[in-house]
Amino acid sequence: MTNEGVRYFKNIREAILTTAKGMKITLKYWVKEPAITIEYPDRLGKGRTAEDLVSERYRGFLKLDPSKCIGCLQCMRACPIDCILIKVEKIGEERYLTRFDVDQSKCMYCGLCVEVCPTGAITFSKRFEGACYDIGELCIKHLQEPVSVARPKAKKKEE
Amino acid sequence: MHSLAGIIYDFLVARFGRSDLLDPLFGLAGYLIPCFVVLGVVSTISGLLTYFERKVSADIQNRIGPNRVGPYGIFQFVVDGIKLFLKEDIIPDAADKFLFRLAPYIVFSSTILAAIVIPFGGPFIIADLNIGLIFIIVVSSLVVVGFLMSGWASNNKWALLGGIRSAAQIISYEIPAAFSLLTVVLIAGTFSMQEIVMKQGPWPWNWFLFHNPFTFIAFFIFVISGLAEINRLPFDFPEAESELVSGYNTEYSGMRFGVFFLAEFANIFVSASIAAAVFLGGGNIGLDPYKSGIVYQLLMVLVFFAKVLTLCLVTIWVRWSLPRLRIDQMMSMCWKYFIPISFSCLGLTAVWLLIFNGNGIFWRISG
Amino acid sequence: MAHFLTEEMILNMGPHHPSTHGVLRFILQTDGEMMRRAVPDIGFLHRGIEKIAELVPYQSFMPFTDRIDYLASACCNLGYAVTVERLAGIEIPEKADYLRIIAAELTRIGSHLIGLGALLLDLGAVTPFVHALRERETFNDLMEALCGARLTHNYVRIGGVSHDEPPSFREKTRKFIDHIENEFIDEFNELASFNTIFINRMVNVGVISPEQAIEHCLVGPNLRGSGVKYDVRKNDPYSIYDRLDFDVPVGHGKFGTLGDCYDRYWVRVEEVRESCRIIRQALDQMPESGAIRTKLTRAFKPPKGEIYVRTECPRGEMGFYLISDGGASPYRLKIRTGSFTSMAIISEVSQGVMVADLVAIIGSFDIVAPEVDR
Numbered sequence: 001m002t003n004e005g006v007r008y009f010k011n012i013r014e015a016i017l018t019t020a021k022g023m024k025i026t027l028k029y030w031v032k033e034p035a036i037t038i039e040y041p042d043r044l045g046k047g048r049t050a051e052d053l054v055s056e057r058y059r060g061f062l063k064l065d066p067s068k069c070i071g072c073l074q075c076m077r078a079c080p081i082d083c084i085l086i087k088v089e090k091i092g093e094e095r096y097l098t099r100f101d102v103d104q105s106k107c108m109y110c111g112l113c114v115e116v117c118p119t120g121a122i123t124f125s126k127r128f129e130g131a132c133y134d135i136g137e138l139c140i141k142h143l144q145e146p147v148s149v150a151r152p153k154a155k156k157k158e159e
Numbered sequence: 160m161h162s163l164a165g166i167i168y169d170f171l172v173a174r175f176g177r178s179d180l181l182d183p184l185f186g187l188a189g190y191l192i193p194c195f196v197v198l199g200v201v202s203t204i205s206g207l208l209t210y211f212e213r214k215v216s217a218d219i220q221n222r223i224g225p226n227r228v229g230p231y232g233i234f235q236f237v238v239d240g241i242k243l244f245l246k247e248d249i250i251p252d253a254a255d256k257f258l259f260r261l262a263p264y265i266v267f268s269s270t271i272l273a274a275i276v277i278p279f280g281g282p283f284i285i286a287d288l289n290i291g292l293i294f295i296i297v298v299s300s301l302v303v304v305g306f307l308m309s310g311w312a313s314n315n316k317w318a319l320l321g322g323i324r325s326a327a328q329i330i331s332y333e334i335p336a337a338f339s340l341l342t343v344v345l346i347a348g349t350f351s352m353q354e355i356v357m358k359q360g361p362w363p364w365n366w367f368l369f370h371n372p373f374t375f376i377a378f379f380i381f382v383i384s385g386l387a388e389i390n391r392l393p394f395d396f397p398e399a400e401s402e403l404v405s406g407y408n409t410e411y412s413g414m415r416f417g418v419f420f421l422a423e424f425a426n427i428f429v430s431a432s433i434a435a436a437v438f439l440g441g442g443n444i445g446l447d448p449y450k451s452g453i454v455y456q457l458l459m460v461l462v463f464f465a466k467v468l469t470l471c472l473v474t475i476w477v478r479w480s481l482p483r484l485r486i487d488q489m490m491s492m493c494w495k496y497f498i499p500i501s502f503s504c505l506g507l508t509a510v511w512l513l514i515f516n517g518n519g520i521f522w523r524i525s526g
Numbered sequence: 527m528a529h530f531l532t533e534e535m536i537l538n539m540g541p542h543h544p545s546t547h548g549v550l551r552f553i554l555q556t557d558g559e560m561m562r563r564a565v566p567d568i569g570f571l572h573r574g575i576e577k578i579a580e581l582v583p584y585q586s587f588m589p590f591t592d593r594i595d596y597l598a599s600a601c602c603n604l605g606y607a608v609t610v611e612r613l614a615g616i617e618i619p620e621k622a623d624y625l626r627i628i629a630a631e632l633t634r635i636g637s638h639l640i641g642l643g644a645l646l647l648d649l650g651a652v653t654p655f656v657h658a659l660r661e662r663e664t665f666n667d668l669m670e671a672l673c674g675a676r677l678t679h680n681y682v683r684i685g686g687v688s689h690d691e692p693p694s695f696r697e698k699t700r701k702f703i704d705h706i707e708n709e710f711i712d713e714f715n716e717l718a719s720f721n722t723i724f725i726n727r728m729v730n731v732g733v734i735s736p737e738q739a740i741e742h743c744l745v746g747p748n749l750r751g752s753g754v755k756y757d758v759r760k761n762d763p764y765s766i767y768d769r770l771d772f773d774v775p776v777g778h779g780k781f782g783t784l785g786d787c788y789d790r791y792w793v794r795v796e797e798v799r800e801s802c803r804i805i806r807q808a809l810d811q812m813p814e815s816g817a818i819r820t821k822l823t824r825a826f827k828p829p830k831g832e833i834y835v836r837t838e839c840p841r842g843e844m845g846f847y848l849i850s851d852g853g854a855s856p857y858r859l860k861i862r863t864g865s866f867t868s869m870a871i872i873s874e875v876s877q878g879v880m881v882a883d884l885v886a887i888i889g890s891f892d893i894v895a896p897e898v899d900r
Contacts, residue, residue, distance in 0.1 A: 057674035080586035110589030220656035401545040483650030
């Protein structure tokens with residue numbers, strides 16, 4: 001038989017063999033392997049919330065502990081896209097934080113603000129579900145009323 | 160008359176008496192009632208197949224698949240259908256509106272048409288035509304008209320490419336499919352579907368699949384060309400979504416798209432039923448389909464559907480295992496491999512029948 | 527029928543086409559299925575990252591490097607960090623070096639998994655793609671435990687890395703690479719790579735000769751697929767790649783011609799194995815504890831000067847050309863990416879192929895559209 005003819009039948013054999021191999025693998029998955037999907041968001045299992053799905057270091061929405069904030073504005077400066085807005089005002093002798101807005105719709109969760117914070121006032125929460133009807137809702141105002149600025153332990157002041 | 164139409168006709172005549180006025184009506188009813196029943200059954204089964212497709216693909220891919228609507232999500236296809244009905248039906252401005260509207264129905268009806276001669280087991284066959292197999296071959300190539308029509312009428316280049324691809328593909332693969340069916344006709348000596356089923360037996364060694372080595376090959380050729388004719392992966396060129404966006408149905412939306420979708424799955428069912436009836440003994444359980452009791456007749460239906468469902472699942476399984484061929488490779492596969500092989504199968508079966516006096520390879524046990 | 531008159535057709539593939547891997551447009555000049563030419567039309571994803579670099583401080587630019595190539599953010603991070611460190615002469619702690627390498631190589635695995643899977647998806651095989659994504663999920667979880675993000679990691683910092691390894695990170699990583707190396711790749715090959723249909727789709731399609739590849743400045747796996755043994759990690763080592771032992775897989779015409787789509791594909795498969803080797807060595811050599819970051823001054827200003835540093839990203843050489851005028855932000859930052867150069871050769875190799883082949887060619891280059899436009 002010529003080379004052509006040998007190749008003809010070799011092609012048929014190859015096609016059948018490799019197809020059978022592939023189908024064996026898919027059959028294995030079909031009958032044996034269980035699903036690994038998590039049925040987010042409503043069937044996560046008893047007592048589990050979406051926040052349990054993510055790891056310890058997860059970079060979710062930013063949260064603020066106003067009692068720790070010293071108003072150094074470092075996070076505001078570190079933010080590459082200016083999504084943090086802080087206002088520190090002097091009322092009488094005390095310095096007050098009057099505004100601490102984080103626009104989560106702009107935030108890219110890079111973590112630079114959390115890193116530079118000297119007191120750990122601004123941290124990540126595990127919350128990641130940001131869907132809402134109005135994008136303005138995502139601009140989170142962390143302070144409802146002015147809070148006096150925490151005294152930094154170190155003397156070094158920014159303002 | 161050995162068919163459902165005949166049975167219903169006889170029943171109506173027995174019930175209301177024979178008269179010249181009512182006779183044509185009874186005849187019409189005899190055909191129309193089973194037609195509507197079969198239409199409903201085939202549509203439901205195609206819907207169920209979409210469910211199976213999603214579920215099987217999910218299982219293969221470590222996913223869960225539909226599981227919300229009904230037990231195990233089995234009514235998902237109903238909800239999908241309702242959704243498609245509620246969707247906006249968009250007809251492009253530049254489309255040929257008449258052909259655009261017509262195309263889905265041509266595709267669907269030419270698919271369903273083949274169901275007329277499918278023996279669903281027992282006496283359940285709408286019309287036992289004496290040219291049944293030829294009817295199937297003829298009707299199933301009508302789909303091309305619909306595909307081409309939709310591709311052309313959409314006035315979209317991707318759709319046009321899809322339509323032309325489907326024409327080239329379906330017409331090419333008609334030939335090996337027809338030849339492999341003809342091997343069986345040689346053995347059975349008839350084109351009538353019901354008789355082909357009755358010539359086989361309940362056990363695997365009675366099936367035409369194992370009649371001789373060549374029918375065995377012919378079966379696989381038929382199944383694979385069947386895949387090509389119904390545009391399933393690895394031959395889904397007309398709608399190759401990564402190449403042609405969505406092929407001939409790119410511009411379709413709403414229920415018009417749904418009809419295409421349904422036709423595709425109805426096609427799987429029809430193709431699998433032909434394979435099951437012709438090669439795998441259909442609903443034959445070794446009893447006369449017309450003279451046995453209703454329980455046995457239903458058992459025949461059950462056997463038939465079990466075989467069909469298995470074949471359908473294999474079709475789905477193949478789809479989720481293989482990549483797509485290229486159009487020229489698909490063509491060369493048809494013209495260089497399938498047509499010569501199916502042709503030689505036909506010839507060699509004839510030789511076999513001549514040498515072994517019409518007996519199969521298992522003739523000792525199958526008697 | 528010697529002269530069957532046909533008419534050419536201009537087809538618009540993209541910007542929203544399933545197989546253009548992002549927002550990318552090709553203008554196809556076709557004659558039915560056969561293609562005369564495909565002209566890429568880029569720029570849909572231009573976000574002006576190079577300009578942003580001139581506006582933000584050096585440290586603050588790091589998150590933007592994530593977005594150059596979102597499938598391999600740690601590699602891009604590493605490239606930028608190495609550039610600034612070389613310019614400013616910053617020494618970084620040993621452990622940070624190892625953590626960087628582990629993150630970068632994990633990212634390379636994750637990126638190649640997507641690249642291989644997406645190519646198969648373009649050729650119609652959905653299951654291998656989903657299986658590859660399943661493995662990538664483990665990688666995502668690892669990176670999430672390490673740095674808190676799944677896609678845009680922003681893990682590397684100028685002068686170190688952002689987080690130390692989390693507890694049981696080493697065991698999990700070892701388990702992951704063992705699984706990839708011993709089980710997943712073999713199964714993936716059985717299922718997809720050695721499938722006759724797939725091989726027939728890939729071999730002798732989009733052949734690029736070594737000379738052609740060098741002429742068109744192809745880089746990374748695309749260059750190595752043409753048989754040119756060039757890997758920045760070997761030829762111009764950065765970070766600690768010179769301490770690690772690994773091979774550079776090159777194409778050799780496994781089933782067909784040298785430099786066809788299959789060779790480029792196969793180089794990626796082999797690179798996943800090599801990355802596993804690198805990670806294993808890095809895990810063995812990494813010190814148990816130690817500093818992970820050199821603290822920079824708050825207003826970090828590198829000295830005046832300019833530097834070009836190239837690093838090996840999953841899509842090839844990523845070069846950062848940085849000019850500093852001594853200010854707080856770069857005077858100019860030019861980023862050279864691998865996908866961009868492979869766009870140029872597409873119109874050349876796509877002459878006379880079929881529409882379906884173009885899909886395979888684009889897939890085999892493993893193009894990420896944002897990397898093209900930046």
